[in-house]
Amino acid sequence: xxxxxxxxxxxxxxxxxxxxxxxxxxxxxxxxxxxxxxxxxxxxxxxxxxxxxxxxxxxxxxxxxxxxxxxxxxxxxxxxxxxxxxxxxxxxxxxxxxxxxxxxxxxxxxxxxxxxxxxxxxxxxxxxxxxxxxxxxxxxxxxxxxxxxxxxxxxxxxxxxxxxxxxxxxxxxxxxxxxxxxxxxxxxxxxxxxxxxxxxxxxxxxxxxxxxxxxxxxxxxxxxxxxxxxxxxxxxxxxxxxxxxxxxxxxxxxxxxxxxxxxxxxxxxxxxxxxxxxxxxxxxxxxxxxxxxxxxxxxxxxxxxxxxxxxxxxxxxxxxxxxxxxxxxxxxxxxxxxxxxxxxxxxxxxxxxxxxxxxxxxxxxxxxxxxxxxxxxxxxxxxxxxxxxxxxxxxxxxxxxxxxxxxxxxxxxxxxxxxxxxxxxxxxxx
Numbered sequence: 079x080x081x082x083x084x085x086x087x088x089x090x091x092x093x094x095x096x097x098x099x100x101x102x103x104x105x106x107x108x109x110x111x112x113x114x115x116x117x118x119x120x121x122x123x124x125x126x127x128x129x130x131x132x133x134x135x136x137x138x139x140x141x142x143x144x145x146x147x148x149x150x151x152x153x154x155x156x157x158x159x160x161x162x163x164x165x166x167x168x169x170x171x172x173x174x175x176x177x178x179x180x181x182x183x184x185x186x187x188x189x190x191x192x193x194x195x196x197x198x199x200x201x202x203x204x205x206x207x208x209x210x211x212x213x214x215x216x217x218x219x220x221x222x223x224x225x226x227x228x229x230x231x232x233x234x235x236x237x238x239x240x241x242x243x244x245x246x247x248x249x250x251x252x253x254x255x256x257x258x259x260x261x262x263x264x265x266x267x268x269x270x271x272x273x274x275x276x277x278x279x280x281x282x283x284x285x286x287x288x289x290x291x292x293x294x295x296x297x298x299x300x301x302x303x304x305x306x307x308x309x310x311x312x313x314x315x316x317x318x319x320x321x322x323x324x325x326x327x328x329x330x331x332x333x334x335x336x337x338x339x340x341x342x343x344x345x346x347x348x349x350x351x352x353x354x355x356x357x358x359x360x361x362x363x364x365x366x367x368x369x370x371x372x373x374x375x376x377x378x379x380x381x382x383x384x385x386x387x388x389x390x391x392x393x394x395x396x397x398x399x400x401x402x403x404x405x406x407x408x409x410x411x412x413x414x415x416x417x418x419x420x421x422x423x424x425x426x427x428x429x430x431x432x433x434x435x436x437x438x439x440x441x442x443x444x445x446x447x448x449x450x451x452x453x454x455x456x457x458x459x460x461x462x463x464x465x466x467x468x469x470x471x472x473x474x475x476x477x478x479x480x481x482x483x484x485x486x487x488x489x490x491x492x493x494x495x496x497x498x499x500x501x502x503x504x505x506x507x508x
Contacts, residue, residue, distance in 0.1 A: 118411045119150040123175040125161045125400075128339050128368040131361075131432045138427070142418050149411045157339070159278055166473060169194060174405040176412045180225050181398050181469035182216025188472060189403070190224055196404040199223040201413050209420060212457070213437040216465055217401050225401040226416045228425075229434040231360030232397030232457055233284050233382070236449075240376045241269050241354040250380035252392065254292070254319060257383045261328045264354050271328040273345075273353035275338035276487065279480040280468055284357045285323070286483040286496070287467050288396050289316035292385035296394040296462030303471055306504040308497045312389070317486055317493025319385065324487055329353075334488055339369050346370030357382070359397060360453045364433045379449045381456055394462035398469060399437070471504075478503040 126135045132155060139151040154175065156164060161179065168174055174194050180186050189195050198206065199222045206214075206226055217225030237250065242260075245267040251257040264271040275281045290299055294312030302308045330336070330347050337343040345362065347353045349370030356362065363377060384392040402419065404412050418424060425441035428434045435454055436442050445451050468476030482499045485491035491499070 117148055117150055118409055119152055120176040120409065120412045120415060121152045121154060122177040122415070123154045123156070123161070123165075124179045124402075125156060125158050127155050127157050128365050130368070131364060134427070134431045138419070138424060142415055145418070146411065146414065149414075151415065158280070162468075176405055176408045177402050177415060178405070180217070180401050180403045181466060182225055182401060183398075183465045183470040184472045184476065185469050186217065186224055186403060187219055190219055194406055195224050196406050196408050197222050197224065198226065198404065198413070198416075202226060202416065205417055205420060208439075209437045210439060212463070213399055213401075215463075216398060216469075217403070225403040226420055227399050227401040227437045228419055228428065229360075229401075230397075230399035230437055230457070231435050231453055232395045232460075233288065233357060233359050234453065234456065235355050235357055235380050235382065236348065236362045236366075237355045237378050237380065238348065238351060238353075238373055238376055239378050241351070242378075245269055245354070250378070251383050252380075254289075254383050254385045258322060258326065261323065261326050265326065265328070270330045270347075270353040271326075271355060272330075273336075273347035273356045274329045274333045274487075275336050275344035276329070276334040276484065277337050279484040280466075281338060281344060281356075281358065282487045283467060283480045283483045284396070285320050286316055286479070286486070287464070288357075288382040289319045289385065291394055291396055291462075291464060292316075292382070292390040292392075293319070293388040295389040296464050298389070299464050299467065300470070303475065303504060306501065306507075308500045308504070309494075310497075313497045314493050315385075315388075317496050320483075320486060321493060324489070339365050341369055343369060349373060360435055360450060361433065363447070363449060377449060379452045391461055393456075393459055394464070395457060395460040396464050396466070397457075398465045399435075472507050474507055475500065475504050 122139065124135065126132050136153060139153055143149060143151055165178065169189055169192065172194065202223060206223060209227060210230060213227040213230035217223060217227065245263045247260050247263055251260050261271040290313055293315045298312060330353050339345050344356055345365040346369035348356045349366030349372065366372065381392055402416055420438065422438050422440045425436050425438040426444040429436050429441055429444040433447060433450055435450065436444065445454065467479045478500050482491055482496040486493065486496050
C-alpha cells in the first residue's frame with residue numbers, strides 16, 4: 079500500500095502549511111470497549127454546517143441512538159476548508175475520528191496508505207455492494223472498499239432565469255463562446271454575471287478543471303497527474319480561456335474576499351438575485367436558500383459548455399459525491415451507523431429534505447425537484463467522469479491546483495505559470 083512514513087511526512091508538511099500545530103489537536107476515536115457504563119461513543123465528523131442539512135443530520139444521529147440505546151453519537155461539524163485543514167493535521171497525528179467525511183480519491187488513498195482507514199469490504203457486505211456503482215467508485219482502492227457514499231453529483235451552472243430573460247438571453251449557452259456572449263449581455267444589462275467565493279479558492283478551481291476537461295478530454299486530467307506533467311497545450315489553453323472570462327470582470331464586487339456559504343458569500347449572492355450564475359454542485363439550491371433566499375421557479379441548471387475545437391464533450395462530467403470512512407479499528411457501532419445512513423429510509427429522507435441525489439436505487443422515486451432531476455439526467459448521460467481535483471490528486475497537488483488557479487483569477491499568475499506550478503508540485507510528490 080505504499081510507504082506509511084512517506085505518506086505521513088506529506089501530511090505533516092501540509093499541516094505545517096495550514097498553521098495547525100500538534101497541540102491544537104483534540105482526541106478522536108470512540109470508546110470501542112463500551113467503558114464502565116456499557117455505552118459506546120462514536121465520533122462523527124462532517125461538513126454539514128448549513129441548514130436544513132445540519133439539522134437533518136443531527137436528527138438522524140438521534141434516531142440512530144434511539145434504535146441503538148447503548149450508542150452515543152458525538153457530532154463534529156466544520157466548514158469545508160477548515161475541515162480539510164483539520165483532517166490533514168489529524169492524519170499526520172495518526173489518529174482519525176471514528177466516522178469522517180471523505181470525497182475519496184487521492185486524499186483517501188494517502189490516508190489508507192498511512193494505515194489509518196478501515197477496510198470495509200467484508201464489513202459492509204451485502205448492503206454496501208447494492209449502492210449505485212458510480213457513487214461507490216471514488217472509495218474503491220485496489221478493489222477494496224474504504225468508504226460508503228451518501229451522495230453523488232456534478233458541478234454545473236446554476237442560473238437565474240429571470241435575470242437571463244432581462245438580459246435577452248433566450249437559452250443557456252452550450253459553447254464557451256456562447257457563454258462569454260451571455261456574460262457580456264448580462265453586464266450590458268447591469269447584471270452581475272457570476273458569483274464566486276474567491277477567498278475559499280476551491281470554487282474557482284472548478285472553472286479551470288472543466289476547461290481542461292473540455293480542451294483536453296476527461297481522461298487527460300488523470301493522465302497528466304500520473305505523468306506529472308500539466309504543461310501540455312490543452313492545459314495552457316484552459317488557463318487562457320479562463321483569462322478570457324476574468325478579463326470581462328464577471329464576478330461580484332469584492333469576490334476575492336468572499337466566502338461560499340456566508341450571508342455575503344457566493345451562494346447568498348445568487349440566492350438574493352444579485353448575480354445571475356454560479357458554478358457549483360448539486361447542493362447549490364440548498365445553500366442558496368440557507369445563506370440567502372431561494373430563487374424558486376427562477377432557478378435553473380445547465381452543464382458546463384463545450385469548448386470549440388476541444389477534445390472533450392459536453393457530456394463529460396466533473397464532480398463527485400460525499401461519503402463516510404472509518405478510522406482503522408473503529409467499533410462495530412460505527413459500521414452499524416454507516417448501514418443506517420445507507421438505508422433506503424435514510425436516503426429517501428436525505429433526498430426529500432436536503433436535495434442530495436440518491437445512492438440507494440430504490441430511493442430514486444423520492445426525487446421531486448426539477449433541477450435535481452436535471453442533474454441526475456446529466457449524470458445518467460455522462461460519457462466521462464472526473465473527481466474533484468483537490469480530492470482526486472494527492473493533497474499537496476490538489477492544494478496547488480486551487481492556489482494556482484486562484485492566483486490566475488486574481489491576476490498574479492499566467493496560464494503557463496499555473497501549469498508549471500502544478501507540474502512542479504506533482505513531481506515533488508514522487
